[in-house]
Amino acid sequence: MKVVRFSEAETYEPEKDWKRVSLCNEEAISIEHFVKPPRHASPLHDHPNDQVLVVLKGSLTIVADGDEQTLGEGDAVFIPGDEPHIVKNPLDTVSVGIDIFVPGRSFDFWRNRARH
Numbered sequence: 001m002k003v004v005r006f007s008e009a010e011t012y013e014p015e016k017d018w019k020r021v022s023l024c025n026e027e028a029i030s031i032e033h034f035v036k037p038p039r040h041a042s043p044l045h046d047h048p049n050d051q052v053l054v055v056l057k058g059s060l061t062i063v064a065d066g067d068e069q070t071l072g073e074g075d076a077v078f079i080p081g082d083e084p085h086i087v088k089n090p091l092d093t094v095s096v097g098i099d100i101f102v103p104g105r106s107f108d109f110w111r112n113r114a115r116h
Contacts, residue, residue, distance in 0.1 A: 002024075004023050006023070009022050010025070014042075016037070017037035018034070018035070018036060018040055018042075019034065020034045020107065022106075022107065024104070025104060025106055026104045027103060027104055028103055029100065029103065029104045030104030031098060032099045033098055034098075035095075035096050036060065036087070036096070037089065039088075039089060041087070042087045044084055045084065045085070045086075046081075046082050046083060046084045046085065047081065047082070047105065047109060048081045049081050049101040049102060049104070050079070051078070051079040052099070053071075053079065053087065054075075054097055054100075055072060055074065055076070056073065056097055057094075057096040058096060059071065059073075059089070059091055060090075060097060061087070061088040061090050062079070062088075063085060063088065064079060065085075070090060
């Protein structure tokens with residue numbers, strides 16, 4: 001068993017106020033808690049990992065493959081690996097979610113992207 005305390009977990013901020021906390025960072029699976037600032041949108045991106053995003057608080061809009069869906073609290077979306085997508089917070093308040101990636105990935109995904 002491997003316990004991760006939220007207050008001691010690795011954190012990363014890909015952009016100002018877009019905060020991510022690594023709750024699990026294993027080769028087979030990774031789980032990240034994130035806070036999305038008001039009206040923020042991630043850049044269009046893709047990754048080889050399958051992704052499940054769960055909205056914990058607020059609302060998030062997912063844009064992928066010509067489709068746009070807005071999710072509320074408790075809703076989830078599956079995004080297959082290599083599918084370009086954007087995650088937006090349509091609200092004037094923060095939204096919070098969980099990202100699950102299979103296989104796992106580290107924050108190097110965003111660190112390496114920032115260098116290009």
